[in-house]
Amino acid sequence: MKDLFDILSAYHKQLQNQEQQPLLPYPQKLVVIDMDNVPHNGTKIQEYMLAHAASLDSATEDDDDERMTLFLNTRVIFCNTMVDRITSSRPDSHGMVPRCEPLPLKALVIGDYTGYVHRHVFPPLIVSQQQQQHQPGIFLRQTPQQLQRDIDLKLSIANGTHTAIAHTLALLGHTMTTVLSYTNESEDHDQPTSKNIFMEYLDALVHEQIIPSCSTTDTPANLSNDAHAVWLDWKQRLIHPHFGLSTFFITQNGTAKGGIRWGPTVMALLQHDSDMDENTDAPSINESFAVQKPPIQVSFALAYAVLLRWLTPTTTFGEREGVYRGWLNGFDPQTTTNASTDATCSGTEYADGLCYELQQGWYDFKCPLPDLISKLHACLKSSKAQPQDCRDAVRYYLTQDQGGNLTDIGPAASAATNRHFEELVDATAVLYARLIAGDDLLDILKELQRSAYGIGFTSPCRALLLAATTPATLVSPPASAAARLLHYRPQSIPDSSRLLDLPVTLSNINDVVTSEVQSVVAIDLHTHLLPPSHGPLCLWGIDELLTYVRNSVCILA
Amino acid sequence: MMMSTNSVNSGGTDSCNKDDVLSEITALCLGTGRFLRGVLVPFLVQANHRVALIQPRGTSMQEYLVQRQKQQTQKQQQQQHKQHDEMTYEVDTVQPDGSITTETVPIVACFSFGHVDDKKAFFQSSFPKMTKGYVIITAGC
Numbered sequence: 033m034k035d036l037f038d039i040l041s042a043y044h045k046q047l048q049n050q051e052q053q054p055l056l057p058y059p060q061k062l063v064v065i066d067m068d069n070v071p072h073n074g075t076k077i078q079e080y081m082l083a084h085a086a087s088l089d090s091a092t093e094d095d096d097d098e099r100m101t102l103f104l105n106t107r108v109i110f111c112n113t114m115v116d117r118i119t120s121s122r123p124d125s126h127g128m129v130p131r132c133e134p135l136p137l138k139a140l141v142i143g144d145y146t147g148y149v150h151r152h153v154f155p156p157l158i159v160s161q162q163q164q165q166h167q168p169g170i171f172l173r174q175t176p177q178q179l180q181r182d183i184d185l186k187l188s189i190a191n192g193t194h195t196a197i198a199h200t201l202a203l204l205g206h207t208m209t210t211v212l213s214y215t216n217e218s219e220d221h222d223q224p225t226s227k228n229i230f231m232e233y234l235d236a237l238v239h240e241q242i243i244p245s246c247s248t249t250d251t252p253a254n255l256s257n258d259a260h261a262v263w264l265d266w267k268q269r270l271i272h273p274h275f276g277l278s279t280f281f282i283t284q285n286g287t288a289k290g291g292i293r294w295g296p297t298v299m300a301l302l303q304h305d306s307d308m309d310e311n312t313d314a315p316s317i318n319e320s321f322a323v324q325k326p327p328i329q330v331s332f333a334l335a336y337a338v339l340l341r342w343l344t345p346t347t348t349f350g351e352r353e354g355v356y357r358g359w360l361n362g363f364d365p366q367t368t369t370n371a372s373t374d375a376t377c378s379g380t381e382y383a384d385g386l387c388y389e390l391q392q393g394w395y396d397f398k399c400p401l402p403d404l405i406s407k408l409h410a411c412l413k414s415s416k417a418q419p420q421d422c423r424d425a426v427r428y429y430l431t432q433d434q435g436g437n438l439t440d441i442g443p444a445a446s447a448a449t450n451r452h453f454e455e456l457v458d459a460t461a462v463l464y465a466r467l468i469a470g471d472d473l474l475d476i477l478k479e480l481q482r483s484a485y486g487i488g489f490t491s492p493c494r495a496l497l498l499a500a501t502t503p504a505t506l507v508s509p510p511a512s513a514a515a516r517l518l519h520y521r522p523q524s525i526p527d528s529s530r531l532l533d534l535p536v537t538l539s540n541i542n543d544v545v546t547s548e549v550q551s552v553v554a555i556d557l558h559t560h561l562l563p564p565s566h567g568p569l570c571l572w573g574i575d576e577l578l579t580y581v582r583n584s585v586c587i588l589a
Numbered sequence: 590m591m592m593s594t595n596s597v598n599s600g601g602t603d604s605c606n607k608d609d610v611l612s613e614i615t616a617l618c619l620g621t622g623r624f625l626r627g628v629l630v631p632f633l634v635q636a637n638h639r640v641a642l643i644q645p646r647g648t649s650m651q652e653y654l655v656q657r658q659k660q661q662t663q664k665q666q667q668q669q670h671k672q673h674d675e676m677t678y679e680v681d682t683v684q685p686d687g688s689i690t691t692e693t694v695p696i697v698a699c700f701s702f703g704h705v706d707d708k709k710a711f712f713q714s715s716f717p718k719m720t721k722g723y724v725i726i727t728a729g730c
Contacts, residue, residue: 035645035702036619039725042712063724067625119623122681128653130627131681131689139628153724154636170632275683 036064036077037084044103062108063153065142067115071183074143078110112143114182116190118269118277133275135169137265138186143179144172184296185259188242190266192293193234196335197270198282199342200230203361203473205390207380210276229474229481231271236489237331238263245300280382280395283342287399290339290429291437294332298456299440301327302449328456330463330480330496331489336436336456337463340429343399344408344468355385355396356405361473363393365412404429412468418531418540419458419465419498426460452493459493462524469530479526486522496524498547523551611718613639614697618726621650621699627680629726631694638724641698643711648701654678 043062066073085100117139122129144150150172173179201211212230243259304327345356346365359365379389388395399405407425411417430436430453441453467473480489487495525531525547536544564570616638618625626642633640644650654676661677675695682690700715702708 035643035708036725038708038712039617039619039716042716046717065629065724065726067620067622067629067726115624115628117624117628119627121623122679126649126653127623128649129679129681130623131683132627134682134684140632153638154632272683272685274685274687 033077033080033084037081040064040081040104040108041100044100044107047103047107048099060152061148063149064108064110065149065153066111066113069115072112074110074112078104078108081108081110109146109148111149112176112179114138114141114179114186116140116186118275133269133272136269137261138171138182139169141171141173141179141182143176145174145176147174181255181258185246185262187293188246188297189238189259189262191289192242192297193238193266193270194282195286195289195293195339196237197230197234198279199286199338200233200473200477201279202283202388202395203338203342205360205362207279207388207390208276209270209279209282210273212276213271213273228271229477231267232481233331233334233477233489234267234270236329237335240490241301241329241332242297245297245304278382280386280388283397284383284386286339286342286397287401287404287429287435290336291433291435294335295437298328298332298436299438302438302452302456303440303445327452328459328493329489330459330487330491330493333456333459333493333496334463334476334480334489336426336430336460337467338473340408340426340460340464341467341473342397343404343429344412345405346394346412353385354398356399358395358397360388360390360393360395364470365468368392368394400434401429401432404432404435411465417465417468418534418536418544419461420540420543421537422461422465422468423457426464427457430457430460455493455497458498459496462496462498466525466529466531469534471529471531475528485524485526487524495522498524498543523547608718610697611715614641614719616640616724616726617719618642620645620726625726626678626694630696631680631692633724633726634694634696639697641700641719642696643700643702645702647703648707651699651701654696654699 040062064074064077066077070076081104082101085104086097088097088100116136118133120131121127122131142149154170154172171182173182197209197212201209212228214228243256243263246255246259342358343356344358346359346368357368359368379387379392379394381387386396386398404425407428411422411425414421428435430438431441433439438453441450445453463476466476479485480487482488483491562570616633618630618640621642621644630640630642642650657678658676676697676699677693677695680692680694682692684690698715700707700711702711
């Protein structure tokens with residue numbers, strides 16, 4: 033910053049020097065293009081420069097501060113930009129030779145609100161040729177809204193999927209993102225990548241959640257097309273078989289990234305469909321899962337669950353300067369090596385002071401929320417954490433501004449928004465509980481990929497809930513506060529899950545039993561006439577009374 | 590041509606050529622990071638800008654460019670080619686098929702603010718001769 037100010041100040045002084053040839057004939061200006069990967073980077077630079085100018089000594093008659101401020105405001109253009117090209121360095125070049133991926137669609141987007149950059153910095157020939165031919169590279173945006181849209185799409189699609197997949201891959205011991213170019217578990221590079229289970233997961237997340245969330249805001253109709261273009265471009269970069277990134281490296285700052293990269297998308301979905309829920313006519317009782325599509329799907333619950341699994345310290349964790357230790361998928365947290373107490377980093381270092389060791393099954397991570405660490409540690413330490421016992425930790429993370437950042441939940445939100453939020457909490461808790469109980473992450477991915485138990489990536493979060501609430505469309509709910517009508521729902525936890533090996537406690541026995549009973553298929557071969565108070569079991573008419581198969585279980589306490 | 594403090598390490602180029610070079614500069618990059626050199630500088634060169642780099646800390650970029658320039662000069666002398674003073678650096682792009690495309694990016698000059706004297710010399714002797722300042726690129730601010 034100081035160096036930039038010195039350069040601008042030198043230009044300013046030369047302009048003031050009337051004895052020399054004017055440096056910049058009117059109306060030329062200086063253009064400052066910032067390359068920091070920070071939103072509104074140009075504005076931030078400008079604010080800093082103006083603040084620095086204002087601090088100049090104004091005690092003399094020269095009024096240096098005012099002159100410099102005037103110069104900055106009238107003769108310098110600070111451009112906001114969006115930059116995006118993954119760059120490392122050539123091995124053994126000591127950082128001197130950049131090593132890059134192929135040029136992305138939007139490697140550099142510059143906010144050119146006055147048109148000056150277009151006229152004087154980048155000749156019209158280059159920019160128009162690229163834009164007309166849809167060549168990747170540089171884009172100029174004429175309005176702040178256009179640039180903001182580029183930033184939002186990059187954040188939600190590229191950064192959002194990067195965070196989702198990085199924690200998944202790292203937990204599974206895949207150290208590089210190049211695994212995304214493979215098909216399923218094979219390393220056959222000749223096979224089409226469309227069958228990669230990880231990419232199927234991301235496709236579901238993007239097409240069914242992230243892109244639809246873009247359309248919920250007040251944006252042009254072609255936003256969906258732009259979003260698809262951004263995903264297609266990013267997808268090609270993700271599956272580059274020879275230019276990958278360290279998955280562990282991407283997991284840095286995961287606690288905050290879950291809020292920064294997913295939060296806006298999730299809040300948009302929660303708030304958008306809240307209106308749909310309240311205006312929809314009462315659906316048929318037998319279409320309990322075919323009602324309007326809830327906003328949040330299993331793909332997002334899985335993303336949060338995996339992130340929280342990553343942030344769960346081992347039972348033998350020890351804090352080393354804010355560093356915690358986690359255990360990889362397939363390993364026993366009880367036997368993971370204790371975190372070393374000194375400042376050295378054993379294993380493979382993936383970031384400053386953070387290591388992983390694949391053979392021993394551990395990794396280091398940082399988390400700025402000590403209360404979250406305590407809650408997650410408690411879930412693991414109890415050795416009998418059912419999903420209900422993990423809700424508090426999940427809800428805590430989602431509502432922290434340094435975490436999930438879903439802070440617009442609660443009394444100020446609509447009833448539908450809050451309900452959908454709780455469904456997200458519950459669904460995440462189910463998947464998270466399975467993971468810390470020892471269910472294999474890859475097995476869970478395969479279950480969802482195949483919809484093995486009727487639940488897939490695009491299923492609503494409600495499908496994962498253990499205990500169904502009374503649908504609002506029922507007539508005359510039972511008077512008893514403890515009574516609930518149950519309707520059949522497939523068990524969201526497979527019989528192979530290690531959750532079924534955990535003891536049931538007083539705190540969760542109600543939900544566990546309800547879940548188990550709900551998933552039982554009961555066939556009633558006898559003719560029973562039940563009153564309207566029995567909801568869907570109340571049948572009438574000759575067709576229903578002659579022959580029928582019952583597929584519901586009714587329990588009245 | 591490389592500038593370092595007040596000296597010119599250009600294989601015998603005189604001060605007149607140095608002034609000519611300085612007066613050609615239309616883009617000044619404050620920073621020498623991989624991303625800046627891999628993305629923006631090539632765009633600027635493609636737009637016919639004459640680019641100069643400033644390394645805020647250290648002199649590694651200058652040393653690298655001088656080393657490359659010497660190697661290029663020796664190679665050209667051996668091949669009896671005309672000597673060029675152009676400084677260049679390389680940028681690798683990894684293609685999907687695994688092959689690597691190397692681009693050579695020319696720049697006009699490279700300065701260093703690594704030492705106080707270097708920075709002072711830049712503003713006193715080099716900067717006043719830069720009369721075409723259009724673009725300033727920043728990074729890592």
